[in-house]
Amino acid sequence: MPARRMRGQRAGLTRQAVLEAGLALVDREGLQALSMRSLGSELGVEAMTLYNHVSNKDALLDGLVEQIIVSVAPPRLEASTWRAGLRDFAHAFLAALLAHPNVIPLVVSRPATTSLNLRVMESALESLRAAGFPVHRALDVLYSVTGFVVGHAATMTVQHASGQEAHDRPELLLEVDAEEFPLLSAAMRASPPAGAQNRFDFALEAMLTGFEATRTSAQEPCRTAPEARR
Amino acid sequence: MPARRMRGQRAGLTRQAVLEAGLALVDREGLQALSMRSLGSELGVEAMTLYNHVSNKDALLDGLVEQIIVSVAPPRLEASTWRAGLRDFAHAFLAALLAHPNVIPLVVSRPATTSLNLRVMESALESLRAAGFPVHRALDVLYSVTGFVVGHAATMTVQHASGQEAHDRPELLLEVDAEEFPLLSAAMRASPPAGAQNRFDFALEAMLTGFEATRTSAQEPCRTAPEARR
DNA sequence: TTGCCAAATCTTACGGCGTAAGTACACTGC
DNA sequence: GCAGTGTACTTACGCCGTAAGATTTGGCAA
Numbered sequence: 001m002p003a004r005r006m007r008g009q010r011a012g013l014t015r016q017a018v019l020e021a022g023l024a025l026v027d028r029e030g031l032q033a034l035s036m037r038s039l040g041s042e043l044g045v046e047a048m049t050l051y052n053h054v055s056n057k058d059a060l061l062d063g064l065v066e067q068i069i070v071s072v073a074p075p076r077l078e079a080s081t082w083r084a085g086l087r088d089f090a091h092a093f094l095a096a097l098l099a100h101p102n103v104i105p106l107v108v109s110r111p112a113t114t115s116l117n118l119r120v121m122e123s124a125l126e127s128l129r130a131a132g133f134p135v136h137r138a139l140d141v142l143y144s145v146t147g148f149v150v151g152h153a154a155t156m157t158v159q160h161a162s163g164q165e166a167h168d169r170p171e172l173l174l175e176v177d178a179e180e181f182p183l184l185s186a187a188m189r190a191s192p193p194a195g196a197q198n199r200f201d202f203a204l205e206a207m208l209t210g211f212e213a214t215r216t217s218a219q220e221p222c223r224t225a226p227e228a229r230r
Numbered sequence: 231m232p233a234r235r236m237r238g239q240r241a242g243l244t245r246q247a248v249l250e251a252g253l254a255l256v257d258r259e260g261l262q263a264l265s266m267r268s269l270g271s272e273l274g275v276e277a278m279t280l281y282n283h284v285s286n287k288d289a290l291l292d293g294l295v296e297q298i299i300v301s302v303a304p305p306r307l308e309a310s311t312w313r314a315g316l317r318d319f320a321h322a323f324l325a326a327l328l329a330h331p332n333v334i335p336l337v338v339s340r341p342a343t344t345s346l347n348l349r350v351m352e353s354a355l356e357s358l359r360a361a362g363f364p365v366h367r368a369l370d371v372l373y374s375v376t377g378f379v380v381g382h383a384a385t386m387t388v389q390h391a392s393g394q395e396a397h398d399r400p401e402l403l404l405e406v407d408a409e410e411f412p413l414l415s416a417a418m419r420a421s422p423p424a425g426a427q428n429r430f431d432f433a434l435e436a437m438l439t440g441f442e443a444t445r446t447s448a449q450e451p452c453r454t455a456p457e458a459r460r
Numbered sequence: 461t462t463g464c465c466a467a468a469t470c471t472t473a474c475g476g477c478g479t480a481a482g483t484a485c486a487c488t489g490c
Numbered sequence: 491g492c493a494g495t496g497t498a499c500t501t502a503c504g505c506c507g508t509a510a511g512a513t514t515t516g517g518c519a520a
Contacts, residue, residue, distance in 0.1 A: 013497085035477060048479075049498050057478065105339035108384040118411050125413040137432075139417035143385060144433030151381020154338040155373060181348055183355040187369035202367075202444070203374035203437060210436020243468080265506060278508075279469055287507065 013043060015053040019063045026064065026102045036060075065106050069117050072096040082131035083208050086141070089124070090149050090204055097153035104154055132215045141211050148207060152200050243273060245283040249293045256294065256332045266290075295336050299347050302326040312361035313438050316371070319354070320379050320434055327383035334384055362445045371441050378437060382430050 021043050026034050036047040036057060043050075054060040072092045097104055121142060128138035178185040251273050256264050266277040266287060273280075284290040302322045327334055351372060358368035408415040 036479080037477075046499055047477095048500085051479075052497060105335055108338045109335035118414060122411045122414050125417060129413065135413060135417045136420040139414070139420075140429040140432050143429055144382075144436070147381035147385040148378050148433070149381065150384055151377035151379065152374075154380055154384075155377040181352045183359065183365060184348060184352050184369070187355060187365045190366040190369075199370040199373055202370050203378070203440075206374070206440020206443075207433060207437045208440070209443070210433075210439040213436070213439070214432070266508080267506075276470055277506095278471085281508075282468060 013045065013049065013053055015063070018043070018050055018053045018060070019067050022060055023064050023067055023100065023103070027100055030102050031105065061106055062110055064103055065110055066116075068096050068100055068103060068107065071099075082128055082133075083212070085124075085127060086145055086208060086211075087204065090145050093146065093149045094153055094200060097149070098157065101153075101157040104150075104157055108150060108154060137214055144207065144211075145204075148204070152203070156200075243275065243279065243283055245293070248273070248280055248283045248290070249297055252290055253294050253297055253330065253333070257330055260332050261335065291336055292340055294333055295340055296346075298326050298330055298333060298337065301329075312358055312363075313442070315354075315357060316375055316438060317434065320375050323376065323379045324383055324430060327379070328387065331383075331387040334380075334387060338380060338384060367444055374437065374441075375434075378434070382433070386430075 018039070022034060022039055025039055025042055036050055039060075040047040040050055050060070054063060072089075072095075097107065124142055125135065125138050128141060129135055133141060248269070252264060252269055255269055255272055266280055269290075270277040270280055280290070284293060302319075302325075327337065354372055355365065355368050358371060359365055363371060
């Protein structure tokens with residue numbers, strides 16, 4: 001609980017503190033619960049005070065996205081194989097998104113063109129090029145993976161029953177009519193709650209396998225790259 | 231221009247007309263320009279009138295998403311190969327999304343669990359199962375493709391320079407510093423404006439190729455499925 | 461034809477939003 | 491001690507979604 005302060009007394013806020021509180025608030029109560037006023041009172045401060053640290057609400061939202069991007073930033077792409085590197089990156093990115101599911105709509109709708117983010121891409125490109133991808137293909141691969149991760153994270157976390165109180169049940173839609181949609185309900189019952197992760201891995205591997213073929217314009221006919229043989 | 235009416239006179243609105251006008255408004259001026267008041271005046275009607283046709287703004291937004299889903303609905307998945315079918319579906323879905331880029335954030339953040347949508351999935355599952363996929367794998371494949379398409383559509387259309395006036399330049403970020411990010415800027419210059427579509431196809435094919443291997447638990451060691459040999 | 465009703469529309473009002481503008485206070489360096 | 495600077499608060503404006511109620515209409519029963 002923030003200590004009682006008198007007019008003009010400092011609260012000791014920083015941009016970072018504001019962003020963290022904002023992220024926490026969104027995680028806890030959803031995007032629509034984030035207003036300058038609510039975030040202010042969360043921090044024991046009036047709404048207008050926040051404008052000392054973020055220039056407006058849009059910048060605040062951009063900041064939230066940035067927080068997430070930064071949390072996955074360390075370019076792990078130097079690890080072992082390019083394939084393992086991409087896999088690690090995809091997993092780290094997915095984990096970061098799933099850790100803050102309420103923010104995903106923001107990630108989707110605003111540009112992640114921070115220079116910090118560009119730096120990550122640059123080093124990833126370097127790794128892929130070294131692994132034998134032509135530069136433009138490397139960019140294709142990178143965009144494909146990020147698009148894929150974002151898309152999956154989004155479809156994994158859409159809450160149905162458009163109520164705003166979906167902050168504590170990670171289960172997905174299970175109440176499909178077994179009469180009307182037999183296959184669908186069967187398939188959903190067949191893949192247990194953890195099935196989403198499996199599905200992600202499954203499709204990711206499929207994509208990586210597909211990439212392999214275009215590495216140096218099909219350097220081997222079928223199975224390429226030794227791939228972490230240990 | 232809507233004819234001048236007196237109090238209580240009918241405007242002849244329908245839910246469909248409201249949704250269409252809403253979609254048009256969002257396409258033209260962006261999501262943030264859509265308010266009950268603005269949409270009302272668009273239709274020559276007061277804001278509250280709209281509540282006769284949609285129960286609240288959330289339902290209106292759901293309706294916009296539905297409009298898009300419906301436009302891609304006809305299950306083309308019966309066509310020729312399962313692979314060609316999936317490819318067609320992905321292309322149709324992507325086209326529908328790109329036709330209304332401003333709506334993509336909505337598509338991402340709300341459930342597409344209309345029974346109409348479920349019917350599409352059911353028939354797609356049927357096709358895939360007939361093509362040799364175990365049911366749960368078929369669902370994996372389907373989710374993977376939709377997630378992939380949504381993710382790509384999203385990353386293809388994020389506007390940078392978070393201003394709200396990005397409604398008439400489909401170009402993406404091109405002003406990266408060639409000094410600081412040589413590979414990145416080179417790769418972007420290498421892939422021309424139409425490169426996004428190529429990238430999508432490239433990654434889609436990669437994924438489909440990957441799927442092929444899990445069709446009936448690796449039915450052939452390397453190259454499976456004759457695939458539209460005509 | 462007349463009378464009535466359900467549906468479509470408009471009016472008013474409320475609380476909450478983002479934020480521009482102005483004010484008050486506490487630190488910092490001289 | 492004292493000015494300057496930056497942090498925080500207050501007030502106010504115009505927008506938002508929408509609840510409640512008044513008003514008019516078109517269509518149907520008698």
